[in-house]
Amino acid sequence: MASDDSVKMDAIVVGGGPAGLTAALTMARAGLEVMLVERGEYAGAKNVGGLLYGTVLERLMPGFYEKAPIERCVARRSLVFLAPEEHMALDFGAEAWARPPFNHTFIVHRSAFDRWYAAQAEEAGVNLIEGMVVEDLVTETSGGETKVCGVRIAGDEVFYADTVILADGANCLVTERARAALKLRGGRVEQDFAIGAKEILSLPKERIEDRFDLEDGQGAAIDFFGAPFDGLIGGGFLYTARESLHLGFAARIGSLTKAGLSPNDVLERLKAHPLVRRRIQGAELLEYSAHMIPEGGYDAVGDVSGHGVMIAGDAAGLVNMSLYKEGTNHAMESGRLAGETAVEAHGRKDASAAVLAGYAEKLRGGIVMKDLKKYRKVPVVLERSPDLLGLYPRKVNRLLTDFFTVSERTKSKTQREAIRAFLRGLPKWRFLRDAVRARHLA
């Protein structure tokens, strides 16, 4: 370390979420002197919890689930369509999901999990600086080219580094400054955001296991569509943690504004649905939180590197908002690739834009951008074919309930009526068009 007034690191990471921690861990393991600056009081303080896909972490720390604070593995999943008074569910699971490696799908409390992960990074040698805000980047311009050479922390402290990795999340002010300063290109389309709101409701362990038909350590992940989200582009979820339930939803901010609904309104609607109400009855509210999710997908991802800087995780918009809702795993993978690229740059003593562009290349050639590309049309399809998550499932739901409605009518009459009711008000041509479009969601 240099003198009191100027510290020069090999790398500085901005943001202590999954992307930043993975980048820092990767670099520290390779022997780099790394500093990570997290604005929350501790890593994870700015997040609540949810699903964690662990393939990247499994590669970095085999068997991490033995030690990490995991709430439950996901042994069962359900897709549930809600009509105002009816519902229709598709419930599936596998015994293998309840055995290591647990289908790499876990329910975690992010405040506990990220703290644990941060401790692993610290153990690997990362200098973890929590409760400090990076306000700006330190840049240097020569020969018409601008490079990032450090960060400015609130209170005007400057720290220098060869490489700065920005993992400052969805609301990424530092990344935006970097984009402006280095004239990095944005995506083909403007980034679009969803708002995610969530409640953590406490419920005793035994009641959760009885209610959701689970054994010790097993969890359920339920996705909700339909009535509570009418007029919105989004859906809800319910995850069972160890002694609490995570109930929430995510919806495009634009659609919320258009519908004139606040996140709380939607959450209340969801909780008021009889099926959801029964799932959460007796549970006590512990926490409420809301945060932003970049939902633009593949086409909203712009340049992710420049001279002296790389952008990872939500800050780069690497969220897969299809049914898989994969954010943390992508964040970790991008952090790992950015970290590896920084290690290479360190070895070559060259963190120029050309060398760090290797990160973008790795990202494009890897699972993150390939998956994002597969689902690139999701945002557009959901916007243009709102019936896919509204009218059609409601029709199928109605068909099923009509089919099984018991009355004194003959069965053939009941069935004929049911089919007639199903077809009534079903827009034929639009239905065909939407059915074709729906392939982009699968």
Add this chain to the structure above:
Amino acid sequence: MAGNVMVVVREVWDTRDLVSSPLDESGALKPGALATRFEPEDLNALEAALRLKDAHGAKVTAVSVGPPRDVDVLREALYRGVDAALRVEADPAALDDAALAALAAGAIRQAGGADLVLTGTAVTDNENALLGAHLAAALGVEGVSWVDAIEEFGDGRAVAKRAVEMGYEFVEVRCPAVLAMGVALLEDDPRTPRSAKAMLKLKMKKAEIPTLTPEAAGAADPAAAVRTRIAGMETIPPRAIASREVDVEDSAALKAMLDAVRKGD
């Protein structure tokens, strides 16, 4: 002159933003229901100490009793710029201000004494503002309560500024002395606590903090130093207030409401 300043800092329950009662039916604290924070009044005392360091080059040592729970107040003090930290091992939850003062005073003596000992006034645990007085008694030195600013320090004396009705008074004490920093009564409050420095976090995160046993701090049985006797406890039932609505268009009703408020109905 340089001077030697010690500041006693506490980690206390954070009673802000409670979503539900942290107590169970028997009135005991539910485990995990409350987090802790750096006693805000002690942050003022810390700031006053650091100002003495800035102005006079005083050496500042932070002293605390008990292991860290959610917040390590000693490390936070290091992050803000104190020169040293000293911890006494004891369970602060089992102690009152007198016992806390006995342990802190023992630690201060053990560390070679101080020209000035600073602490905050109120504390959420007891809200009795007695720690300063107990510290002065335990150390056998002069003490001043509700100090808003330290005007002078050096040559074996210090001048404390206190806000009193209609103005300020200035109290001169011989060092060593204890000053309990008060709540912000100055028109121009100089004590806005500084925040932590990233550089200090980088350097001090793993710094070892020396720890004294209660024996070494001169109180082998801290519980024996507790003077508070709890005679009984009762909870105050919340007052039920019936709200009344007034039509904003109805000026007579509005006037009646204002009258009612004025009369305190």
